[in-house]
Amino acid sequence: MANRSEQEAQEHADMIKRLAEHFARQGYTEIKADIEGYELPAAAKTPRGEFIPDITCFMPGKFRKFLAVEVETCRSIFDPHTVDEWEALGREARIHAGEFHVAVPRLCGIETGEELVKKRMSQLGYTYRPHRIWSL
Numbered sequence: 001m002a003n004r005s006e007q008e009a010q011e012h013a014d015m016i017k018r019l020a021e022h023f024a025r026q027g028y029t030e031i032k033a034d035i036e037g038y039e040l041p042a043a044a045k046t047p048r049g050e051f052i053p054d055i056t057c058f059m060p061g062k063f064r065k066f067l068a069v070e071v072e073t074c075r076s077i078f079d080p081h082t083v084d085e086w087e088a089l090g091r092e093a094r095i096h097a098g099e100f101h102v103a104v105p106r107l108c109g110i111e112t113g114e115e116l117v118k119k120r121m122s123q124l125g126y127t128y129r130p131h132r133i134w135s136l
Contacts, residue, residue: 003079004073004075004076008073008075008076011073011105012054012071012072012073012076013035015071015073015103015105015136016033016034016035016054016055016071017033017035018136019055019069019071019103019134019136020033020035020038020055020057023055023057023067026060027060028057028058028059028060028067029057029058029060029064030056030057030058031055031056031057032055032056032057033054033055034052034053034054034055035054040052041053041054041055041056041068042056044068044088044089044091044092046084046087046088046091048084048088049084051084051085051088051089053068053069053070053089053092054069054070054071054103055067055068055069055071056068056069059099065097065098065099066093066096066097066098066099067093067098067099067100067101068089068090068092068093068098068099068100068101069100069101069102069103069134070085070086070089070100070101070102070103071102071103071104072102072103072104072113072117073104073105074104074105074108074109074113074116077104077108077113077116077117077120078116078120082120083124086100086102086121086126086130090130093131099130099131099132100130100131101130101131101132101133101134102117102130102132102133102134103133103134103135103136104116104117104133104134104135104136105135105136106135106136112135113133113135114133114135117130117133118133
């Protein structure tokens with residue numbers, strides 16, 4: 001878990017809430033979120049520890065595809081925990097034949113959050129990419 005300031009923790013919780021509410025409006029089911037008022041998502045267990053996604057749910061439609069979402073603030077994109085967390089949640093999504101998404105603020109200084117996520121993944125040498133990067 002990232003070590004966030006009070007303001008950053010509130011920004012993180014607000015992004016989780018907005019995205020969970022968006023998924024509910026779009027017909028996603030079994031929405032679980034790591035914020036007050038929602039059931040806590042199940043942890044992804046790895047040899048490096050347990051990682052709780054910020055949101056899990058099932059996409060609408062005939063096949064109800066599993067979705068794991070990790071929300072990052074501008075600073076947490078580059079936190080050391082992010083490496084293990086993204087790997088664990090990406091693996092968890094693949095195990096369930098689902099998708100892994102990352103959500104970030106629209107802007108982080110002069111760069112977009114999406115640009116920073118792509119930069120971070122490039123630095124890490126990731127061959128696996130999230131199915132979607134949400135800009136909130």
